[in-house]
Amino acid sequence: MVKEKIVEWIETGKVNPGEKIYSENELVQIFGVSRHTVRQAVGDLVHEGLLYREQGAGTFCSHNPKQSKQNQSSSSVIKGKNIGVITTYISDYIFPSIIRGIESYLTTQGYTLTLSCTDNDVEKERQCLQTMLGRNIDGLIVEPTKSSNYNPNINYYLELEQNNIPYLMINQFYSQLMPPHIIMNDEHGGFIATEHLIKLGHEKIIGLFKTDDLQGVHRMQGFIRAFREHGVTFFPEMVITYSTEDVNSKTLKQIEEFFSKDEKPTAIVCYNDQLAVSVLDVLRKLDLKVPEDVSIVGYDDSFLAEATEVKLTTVTHPKMDMGIEAAKWIVSAVENKEVPQSKVYEPELVVRNSTMQLKKTSLI
Numbered sequence: 001m002v003k004e005k006i007v008e009w010i011e012t013g014k015v016n017p018g019e020k021i022y023s024e025n026e027l028v029q030i031f032g033v034s035r036h037t038v039r040q041a042v043g044d045l046v047h048e049g050l051l052y053r054e055q056g057a058g059t060f061c062s063h064n065p066k067q068s069k070q071n072q073s074s075s076s077v078i079k080g081k082n083i084g085v086i087t088t089y090i091s092d093y094i095f096p097s098i099i100r101g102i103e104s105y106l107t108t109q110g111y112t113l114t115l116s117c118t119d120n121d122v123e124k125e126r127q128c129l130q131t132m133l134g135r136n137i138d139g140l141i142v143e144p145t146k147s148s149n150y151n152p153n154i155n156y157y158l159e160l161e162q163n164n165i166p167y168l169m170i171n172q173f174y175s176q177l178m179p180p181h182i183i184m185n186d187e188h189g190g191f192i193a194t195e196h197l198i199k200l201g202h203e204k205i206i207g208l209f210k211t212d213d214l215q216g217v218h219r220m221q222g223f224i225r226a227f228r229e230h231g232v233t234f235f236p237e238m239v240i241t242y243s244t245e246d247v248n249s250k251t252l253k254q255i256e257e258f259f260s261k262d263e264k265p266t267a268i269v270c271y272n273d274q275l276a277v278s279v280l281d282v283l284r285k286l287d288l289k290v291p292e293d294v295s296i297v298g299y300d301d302s303f304l305a306e307a308t309e310v311k312l313t314t315v316t317h318p319k320m321d322m323g324i325e326a327a328k329w330i331v332s333a334v335e336n337k338e339v340p341q342s343k344v345y346e347p348e349l350v351v352r353n354s355t356m357q358l359k360k361t362s363l364i
Contacts, residue, residue: 002031002041010050010061018103020058021051046091049115052099053091062090062115083111083330084137086128088120088145093274094302094319098170101323102141109331118145120213120244122152129156139330140167146244147172147214166333170326172214180333182326182343186215189315189347190222193269193297196313196349198230201358202267202295205238206258208251208279210271212243219299223269238265247275255282259294266294266358273298273305276312276354295355311352318345 009015022030027038042059045051052062083106089095095117103113114135118125125145132140133156140160145151151174160167166180173181190207197205207223210216220239227234242251258265259282270276276298280290288294290310298305298314305312318325325343333339 002027002033002038003044005031006041006045007050015061017061017063020060023058049090049117051091052096063113081111082114082135082137083327083334084114084116084132084135084140085142086116086118086125086132086140087143088118090115090117093272093304094300094317097319098323098326101320101325102327103323104320105324105327106331109327111331120145122146125151126153126156129153133159137165139165139334141326141330142167142169143171144169144174144213146212147174148212148217151176166330166339168326168329168333170322175214180329180339180342182322182329182345184215184317184345184347186218186347187222187225189299190219190269191226192222192347192349193219193299193315194223194226195230196351197267197269197295197297197355198226198232200267200295200355203232204263204265205267205269206255206265207239207269208255208271208275209239209241210243210247210275211241216241216271219269219271248278251275252278252282255279256286259283259286259288264294267355268294268296270296270298272300273302273312273314276314277304277308280308280310290354291356295358297349297355301350305350305352310354313349313351313353313355315347315349317347 006021009021015021024035024038028035031038042051046053046059050062051059053059085099085102087095087099090099099115106113114132114137116128116131118128122145154174154176157167157177157179169179169181170183172183173179194205194207207220209220209223211220220241223239224234240251240254268279270279276296279296283290283294290296296312298312300317301314302317305314322345329340
């Protein structure tokens with residue numbers, strides 16, 4: 001009932017794309033249902049792409065499904081105005097900013113946007129691609145799913161090529177395809193994060209890297225390069241790798257084990273800010289202070305970097321600008337204009353208070 005009513009508000013224009021819906025408390029009062037029911041209904045609509053969340057701001061309408069259907073039914077008449085976007089996530093972390101960037105440009109050019117997410121699951125990616133192909137999209141922006149592995153959905157991308165439907169990959173790309181892409185130089189990002197700690201006198205540094213996505217593989221390569229270039233002794237156990245499914249269980253448990261030893265690490269490089277905040281929680285439970293006892297560097301310069309009392313030193317990610325650039329690329333490709341080259345952003349380090357010079361009276 002709650003879901004149907006919210007969809008009705010969107011379809012009738014009571015809530016328009018980009019506008020905020022009622023708060024959780026207001027929805028509980030309006031429908032007379034439990035908070036759990038409201039959260040489940042809103043969560044389902046977020047997963048379906050009709051709504052998206054912004055940390056600290058609320059929940060917003062993504063698009064009008066009725067208008068999308070009208071656009072799809074007339075797509076044979078109005079060609080070149082329907083762009084699909086597939087990301088690993090829609091409402092979490094840095095993804096709302098990327099999507100806002102895409103949407104902001106597409107809207108000015110008269111394009112409609114069809115959103116879906118894979119949750120970094122290849123089976124869901126297959127379903128998303130089938131849906132996009134069924135909707136006669138004119139172009140597609142994709143964030144790859146588990147990009148470090150062989151992708152079983154390559155046939156759908158080849159089908160896009162055979163149908164002359166341009167597509168662009170963001171954040172990473174499938175090496176089996178070598179498609180046009182807009183990405184970060186993640187190897188350099190991992191390098192500057194680690195080099196910063198080494199220059200502060202840290203040598204026993206842990207690196208936490210998600211390795212089913214190439215971003216994590218490249219950040220780990222930069223981590224290792226920093227040790228090599230600065231002549232710091234490297235130990236294999238200083239790298240902890242994890243996959244999408246086991247970040248909270250396996251990785252955080254390993255962190256606890258590391259800091260239960262006599263010779264404790266003095267610094268940590270995290271795959272992203274999201275993980276860094278989780279690591280902060282673990283260290284608090286162990287009565288360790290950041291940065292006095294342990295220095296931490298995150299990645300992406302997300303809203304989480306300044307969400308706690310510890311402000312994270314982190315590596316930049318272009319987020320909204322990447323979204324705008326991706327939208328410009330796909331519009332040029334759809335309209336057969338001069339298509340820009342693939343783009344690689346060079347990251348920078350943002351230094352805050354989660355890192356400090358290693359003191360002689362350190363933990364090691």
